[in-house]
Amino acid sequence: MMIAENIQRFKNKLPKHVTLVAVSKTKPVDELMQAYNAGQRIFGENKIQEMEAKWQQMPKDIQWHMIGHVQRNKVKFMAPFVSLIHAVDSFKLLKEIDKEAKKNARTIECLLQIKIAEEESKFGMEKMEAYNLLISEEVKKLTNVKIVGLMGMASFTENEEQLSEEFQKLKKIFEEFRNHPIINGESNLFKILSMGMSGDYEIAIKNGSNMVRVGSAIFGERNYQ
Ligand SMILES: *Cc1c(COP(=O)(O)O)cnc(C)c1O
Numbered sequence: 638m639m640i641a642e643n644i645q646r647f648k649n650k651l652p653k654h655v656t657l658v659a660v661s662k663t664k665p666v667d668e669l670m671q672a673y674n675a676g677q678r679i680f681g682e683n684k685i686q687e688m689e690a691k692w693q694q695m696p697k698d699i700q701w702h703m704i705g706h707v708q709r710n711k712v713k714f715m716a717p718f719v720s721l722i723h724a725v726d727s728f729k730l731l732k733e734i735d736k737e738a739k740k741n742a743r744t745i746e747c748l749l750q751i752k753i754a755e756e757e758s759k760f761g762m763e764k765m766e767a768y769n770l771l772i773s774e775e776v777k778k779l780t781n782v783k784i785v786g787l788m789g790m791a792s793f794t795e796n797e798e799q800l801s802e803e804f805q806k807l808k809k810i811f812e813e814f815r816n817h818p819i820i821n822g823e824s825n826l827f828k829i830l831s832m833g834m835s836g837d838y839e840i841a842i843k844n845g846s847n848m849v850r851v852g853s854a855i856f857g858e859r860n861y862q
Contacts, residue, residue: 640855659856688703749762835852
């Protein structure tokens with residue numbers, strides 16, 4: 638019951654332009670179904686095989702988002718159904734997604750993960766790395782992937798000023814890329830800025846986020862990551 642109420646609460650309070658991804662990692666299908674029955678259709682998972690198992694069991698009008706780090710050898714398991722991949726951080730990975738998307742006669746939308754946190758993180762790209770990738774000739778040849786925006790994770794801190802600074806940094810990069818004629822050409826597909834989680838989504842939205850990834854504030858605490 639709490640889950641349905643939480644979904645309702647988020648629907649009511651999020652601004653219209655902000656998309657809610659319900660992060661359901663580690664949670665059982667019956668809890669996801671409570672969110673589904675409350676109207677939620679976008680779910681985020683961070684393990685490909687767990688997402689695939691849930692996809693098999695659940696209604697087919699759900700959009701599945703892969704929000705975690707992606708290993709190239711597992712792309713094939715999600716290529717038939719994944720709707721958005723949030724954490725792309727290399728050309729090699731994009732190429733693999735393109736290959737598997739082709740096999741499934743699909744086009745898969747992706748976000749590039751940008752490093753914004755102060756703390757050392759293994760994942761994500763620097764701005765210039767992302768820029769060089771986005772304007773490269775090689776990327777244009779990947780016909781079955783579309784890069785539709787950026788994703789970032791702020792530092793694990795309660796310091797609101799620091800969180801704001803990190804989100805602003807990403808928003809600035811996003812705007813710069815979005816206004817770039819090669820990166821965001823006539824198709825105008827570069828439109829998603831995925832930032833904000835349970836603890837910091839309000840600050841993320843204030844700083845320009847249009848997609849939040851909320852787990853524990855909907856489903857309760859997780860026992861493990
Ligand atoms: C788990 C996770 C979230 C959701 O975290 P909560 O704090 O539970 O809202 C968001 N984004 C990513 C990348 C995650 O791995």
